[in-house]
Amino acid sequence: MTATADLTDPITDEDLDWAIALLKLRGIDESRRAYLKSLTTVDVSACPGSGKTTLVVAKLAILARKWKSATRGICVLSHTNVAREEISRRLGNTEVGQRLLMYPHFIDTIHGFVNRFLATPWLISAGYRLAAIDDEMTTRVRRRALDLREYRTLERYLEKSQVITFEKLRLGSANFASPLSGTSFPSGPHTNMYKYASAAMQYAAEQGYFCYDEIFLLGESLLAQRPDLPSTLQSRFPVILIDEMQDTSEQQSAFLRKLFPRDEVAICVQRVGDPNQTIFEGASGPLADTFPDAIRRVDISDSFRFDASIASLANPLAHRAVQPAGLKGARSHQGAPQGYAHTVFVFPDDDASGVLAAYGRHVVEALPGSVISSGSVTAVGAVHKPAPDVGPGHEHFPKSVSHYWHEYQLGAERLTHRPATLAEAFVAARKLASSGGPLHRGVDGVAAAISYLANLQAGSSQIKASSRQHLLLEKRLAARGDARAIYRDLLARYLIDREPLNPARWNELQPRLRMLGAAIGNGDAQAIAATDYLAWPDALAPTAIDDKTPTLAAAANCYRYVSTAGCVDIHLGSIHKTKGQTHLATLLLETFNRTHFLDALMPWMLGNHANGAKCTSRAAVQRLMQAYVAMTRPTHLLCLAIRASSLDSGKGAAANTQRLIERGWHVQNLAQ
Structure with a gap:
């Protein structure tokens, strides 16, 4: 029996035409059509800007339209609720959209699935309740379990041990009476520190408060009691779609393999993602079940986000060579057939103060005002935590995004507070x-x-x-x-x-x-x-939330460049926060973590290396992936900011500058 034989008829060209018209899809080539029609286990490796999320929504819409069962459904899992949000946005007013968001289908995060079908049932069966799954909230409850002296003593001890912090304590056992069993706590069960930590964790668990990662521990407990549970879930969800597969940790991947093994003929498991965008800590190691599959795969390598000029600059930074023939840029810019002036700004090693102004001036001069107002202009780095102990002249300078603009504040742009109105x-x-x-x-x-x-x-x-x-x-x-x-x-x-x-x-x-x-x-x-x-507050200008009207003040962590030629707001932040975003222009800033980020990548920029063959460490792989993510954000302009010493000196600098130009970069030397 196949996974879909009794649940849906084969997907036809007519079905594809319906989805294309409904969602106003474009560029549906043979690779995309192959994925939309597929009803068997397959991996989809899709490059940045390829319309992956929209394609996933189209596939789900087609399946929902043709789905026959009222009790067996489609399960969509990811790290965020992007797919669910996209369904609500694109299909919320349609019948198929409403079907997807209701029983028997399930669309949620991986954590949400484990919580719903494994962790919560285990807690209830064990006589416990679930109050919240939240790291911060659980930490607060654990603190309340100790008096002030106990908590401060334990906190100081953990800080000195340099093994773990109070906030990072995690259950090692589903036996809440011995929560630290199986963990690497820095002292033994006979010590007061061990007893304090155990008491705090036991109290929070018995009150129903858990950290996100602990959900998998509870899920494993139910699997140990119910070895038949995977087959039950496979019957309930014969079609499983895992989005953003590249961000799945080995723990999560192993858990999903237990529930939905890809070699099980009775189910269809389709994984979608980009192996070159694995930049989150939870996915810092290679998966035992390699993604994408070497045989059962569909490759999508053309991006609607940018043109060929950006694709050619970013392609060598892809850790895994983009299949089948490299990254392609499918976007066209009227009036700029050769692409825009993608620029490398070279600044003095001890002075990064002129970089943002030079970048702002370049954006204003290169792009019409109507284009600038239509998108986001950003400057991002791999390190954005302020480093006040590192200044001009220090060997690590510039270490952080904050070294390019002294007003940068870590986290200032977050929605972490409740506004007054x-x-x-x-x-x-x-x-x-x-x-x-x-x-x-x-x-x-x-x-x-x-x-x-x-x-x-x-x-x-x-x-x-x-x-x-x-x-x-x-x-x-x-x-x-x-x-x-x-x-x-x-x-x-x-x-x-x-x-x-x-x-x-x-x-x-x-x-x-x-x-x-x-x-x-x-x-x-x-x-x-x-x-x-x-009430509408007096302090809020009448045009404050009219996005067509410029506001008087720049947003948080936003550097404003103003000249007689025009004005542009440059949003500063980390590479991690840009994942999934589209920018009008992106500037990748030099930062330092063990080594200078872009300096270490110069062999790839100069054409000496391509892809991941020369990456000898996990840190090198991460740098490559982070650079690739940053360089595939913009639609129009891609820029870099590097130290003068990264080009070498004398004749070497001149030769390397010429090589950058030959590869498609403009070079603007701020050090002269």
């Missing part, structure tokens, strides 16, 4: 979205603010804080179609489509906002306690 929550979320940040963070930020409104109207904390606040509200509104429609309309119009808001429009929304909050928390829609929170 609901309107300001929309401002923060829209700024994040317009700067290329992940949409789910903005959605959760707005959801958290609306939850706070609901609590004000209810007069109590009806809605608890959650790391997935949007999903929490969706569940609470499942039976309230009218309120759910208001909530989704607000997100669609003012966060996704970013319609302009002003005081008059905000006042018109007040009745709907009050009705929504009351529906969520079962409170009083006219509660006076919510009045101030709902």
